[in-house]
Amino acid sequence: PSALTLGSFASGSDGWTFDGLWRYSGGAMVAGSTTRYSSSYSQSLTQGQSVDLSGCGAATLSFEVKLSDDALYDSDPTDRSERLYVECSGDGGVSWAAPLTPNPAPPNQNGCGNSYCAGKEGLDRSFGWTAQSITLPSECLKATMKVRFRAAGSSAWRLYNPGWLVRNVAVRG
DSSP, rough: OEEEEEOOOOSSSSSSSEEETEETTTTTTEOOOOOOSOOOOEEEEEEESOOOOOOOOOOOOEEEEEEEOOTSSSOOOOOOOOOEEEEESSBBTTOOOSSSSSOOOTTTTOOOOSSEOOOOOBBBOOEEEEEEEEOGGGGGGGGGBBEEEEEEOOGGSSOOSSSEEEEEEEOOO
16 A cells, blocks of 8 residues: 655645634644634645545544644733644545544543643643554545544634644645
Protein backbone atom coordinates (compact mmCIF):
# COMPACT_ATOMS: atom_id res chain seq x y z
CA PRO A 1 0.00 0.00 0.00
CA SER A 2 1.14 3.51 -0.74
CA ALA A 3 0.38 6.81 0.94
CA LEU A 4 -1.71 9.47 -0.77
CA THR A 5 -1.03 13.01 0.43
CA LEU A 6 -4.29 14.82 1.18
CA GLY A 7 -2.64 18.05 2.34
CA SER A 8 0.96 18.95 3.12
CA PHE A 9 0.15 22.66 3.47
CA ALA A 10 3.74 23.46 2.49
CA SER A 11 2.70 26.47 0.41
CA GLY A 12 -1.04 26.94 0.93
CA SER A 13 -4.34 25.26 1.78
CA ASP A 14 -3.94 22.48 -0.84
CA GLY A 15 -7.59 22.79 -1.90
CA TRP A 16 -9.00 22.22 1.59
CA THR A 17 -11.92 24.43 2.63
CA PHE A 18 -11.90 26.21 5.96
CA ASP A 19 -13.87 28.73 7.94
CA GLY A 20 -13.81 30.92 11.01
CA LEU A 21 -10.75 30.31 13.11
CA TRP A 22 -8.78 28.40 10.43
CA ARG A 23 -6.15 29.96 8.16
CA TYR A 24 -2.95 29.03 6.33
CA SER A 25 0.27 30.13 8.06
CA GLY A 26 3.86 29.12 7.38
CA GLY A 27 3.51 25.50 6.26
CA ALA A 28 0.48 24.51 8.34
CA MET A 29 -3.20 25.13 8.75
CA VAL A 30 -3.81 26.99 12.00
CA ALA A 31 -6.86 27.57 14.22
CA GLY A 32 -6.87 30.23 16.91
CA SER A 33 -8.17 33.71 17.58
CA THR A 34 -7.14 37.00 19.09
CA THR A 35 -10.74 38.23 18.88
CA ARG A 36 -13.01 37.74 21.88
CA TYR A 37 -16.19 35.81 21.23
CA SER A 38 -18.71 35.02 23.92
CA SER A 39 -20.61 32.27 22.16
CA SER A 40 -19.87 28.68 21.26
CA TYR A 41 -18.26 27.81 17.94
CA SER A 42 -17.54 24.92 15.61
CA GLN A 43 -15.15 25.67 12.74
CA SER A 44 -13.90 23.12 10.22
CA LEU A 45 -10.91 22.47 8.01
CA THR A 46 -12.26 20.04 5.39
CA GLN A 47 -10.58 18.06 2.63
CA GLY A 48 -11.62 19.50 -0.76
CA GLN A 49 -11.57 16.42 -3.00
CA SER A 50 -12.97 13.03 -2.04
CA VAL A 51 -10.69 9.99 -2.16
CA ASP A 52 -11.85 6.54 -3.34
CA LEU A 53 -11.15 4.02 -0.59
CA SER A 54 -13.87 1.58 -1.67
CA GLY A 55 -11.30 -1.07 -2.65
CA CYS A 56 -9.47 -0.93 0.67
CA GLY A 57 -10.01 -3.50 3.37
CA ALA A 58 -8.34 -1.09 5.80
CA ALA A 59 -6.85 2.39 5.65
CA THR A 60 -4.85 4.61 7.98
CA LEU A 61 -5.00 8.38 8.31
CA SER A 62 -1.73 10.04 9.25
CA PHE A 63 -1.00 13.68 10.05
CA GLU A 64 0.97 15.91 12.37
CA VAL A 65 -0.75 18.05 14.99
CA LYS A 66 0.45 20.64 17.50
CA LEU A 67 -1.17 22.67 20.28
CA SER A 68 0.12 26.00 21.51
CA ASP A 69 -1.90 26.35 24.70
CA ASP A 70 -1.41 29.12 27.24
CA ALA A 71 -2.44 28.49 30.83
CA LEU A 72 -2.34 32.25 31.53
CA TYR A 73 -4.38 33.31 28.45
CA ASP A 74 -7.65 33.11 30.33
CA SER A 75 -8.36 33.59 34.02
CA ASP A 76 -11.30 31.16 34.06
CA PRO A 77 -10.32 28.35 36.49
CA THR A 78 -12.71 25.81 34.93
CA ASP A 79 -11.56 23.33 32.31
CA ARG A 80 -12.01 24.82 28.90
CA SER A 81 -14.13 23.12 26.29
CA GLU A 82 -11.81 24.02 23.38
CA ARG A 83 -11.33 20.80 21.43
CA LEU A 84 -9.97 19.59 18.12
CA TYR A 85 -11.82 16.63 16.61
CA VAL A 86 -10.62 14.54 13.66
CA GLU A 87 -13.48 13.11 11.65
CA CYS A 88 -13.98 11.15 8.44
CA SER A 89 -16.90 10.75 6.07
CA GLY A 90 -17.72 8.01 3.58
CA ASP A 91 -20.36 10.04 1.74
CA GLY A 92 -18.37 13.10 0.66
CA GLY A 93 -19.06 15.10 3.82
CA VAL A 94 -22.84 14.72 4.08
CA SER A 95 -22.42 12.90 7.39
CA TRP A 96 -19.41 12.33 9.64
CA ALA A 97 -18.36 9.25 11.62
CA ALA A 98 -17.74 9.55 15.35
CA PRO A 99 -14.55 11.49 16.10
CA LEU A 100 -11.38 9.45 15.69
CA THR A 101 -9.34 8.86 18.83
CA PRO A 102 -5.80 10.32 18.83
CA ASN A 103 -3.09 7.68 18.36
CA PRO A 104 -0.87 7.92 20.24
CA ALA A 105 -2.24 10.53 22.64
CA PRO A 106 0.21 13.43 22.64
CA PRO A 107 1.90 14.51 25.88
CA ASN A 108 -0.39 16.54 28.19
CA GLN A 109 -3.52 15.11 26.54
CA ASN A 110 -4.52 12.54 29.16
CA GLY A 111 -8.25 12.59 29.78
CA CYS A 112 -9.16 14.22 26.47
CA GLY A 113 -10.86 11.09 25.08
CA ASN A 114 -11.62 11.17 21.36
CA SER A 115 -10.29 14.70 20.82
CA TYR A 116 -7.35 16.96 21.51
CA CYS A 117 -8.13 19.49 24.25
CA ALA A 118 -6.88 22.81 25.57
CA GLY A 119 -6.32 23.32 29.28
CA LYS A 120 -7.52 25.81 31.85
CA GLU A 121 -5.91 28.41 34.06
CA GLY A 122 -2.73 26.83 35.40
CA LEU A 123 -3.07 23.72 33.18
CA ASP A 124 -1.04 23.96 30.00
CA ARG A 125 -1.86 21.13 27.58
CA SER A 126 0.61 22.29 24.90
CA PHE A 127 2.50 19.72 22.86
CA GLY A 128 4.93 20.00 19.97
CA TRP A 129 4.49 18.53 16.51
CA THR A 130 3.23 14.98 17.07
CA ALA A 131 2.78 12.34 14.35
CA GLN A 132 -0.57 10.57 14.46
CA SER A 133 -1.66 7.33 12.79
CA ILE A 134 -5.35 6.46 13.09
CA THR A 135 -7.13 3.49 11.52
CA LEU A 136 -10.20 4.69 9.62
CA PRO A 137 -13.52 3.02 10.50
CA SER A 138 -15.26 0.91 7.84
CA GLU A 139 -17.96 3.56 7.25
CA CYS A 140 -15.23 5.80 5.80
CA LEU A 141 -13.81 3.19 3.40
CA LYS A 142 -16.06 4.36 0.57
CA ALA A 143 -15.68 5.94 -2.88
CA THR A 144 -16.19 9.46 -1.51
CA MET A 145 -14.06 9.56 1.66
CA LYS A 146 -13.21 12.93 3.17
CA VAL A 147 -11.43 14.06 6.33
CA ARG A 148 -12.01 17.14 8.46
CA PHE A 149 -10.48 18.74 11.53
CA ARG A 150 -13.15 20.48 13.60
CA ALA A 151 -12.23 23.03 16.25
CA ALA A 152 -15.09 23.48 18.71
CA GLY A 153 -15.57 25.18 22.04
CA SER A 154 -17.50 27.51 24.25
CA SER A 155 -15.66 30.75 23.47
CA ALA A 156 -12.95 31.17 20.86
CA TRP A 157 -11.10 33.90 22.69
CA ARG A 158 -10.08 31.32 25.28
CA LEU A 159 -8.07 29.44 22.62
CA TYR A 160 -4.57 30.86 22.43
CA ASN A 161 -3.52 32.13 19.03
CA PRO A 162 -2.24 30.20 17.04
CA GLY A 163 -3.78 27.29 19.01
CA TRP A 164 -4.21 24.15 16.87
CA LEU A 165 -1.82 23.46 13.99
CA VAL A 166 -2.16 20.66 11.40
CA ARG A 167 0.10 19.55 8.54
CA ASN A 168 1.15 16.56 6.40
CA VAL A 169 -2.24 14.82 6.14
CA ALA A 170 -2.14 11.51 4.23
CA VAL A 171 -4.06 8.28 3.88
CA ARG A 172 -2.59 4.83 3.34
CA GLY A 173 -4.85 2.07 2.06
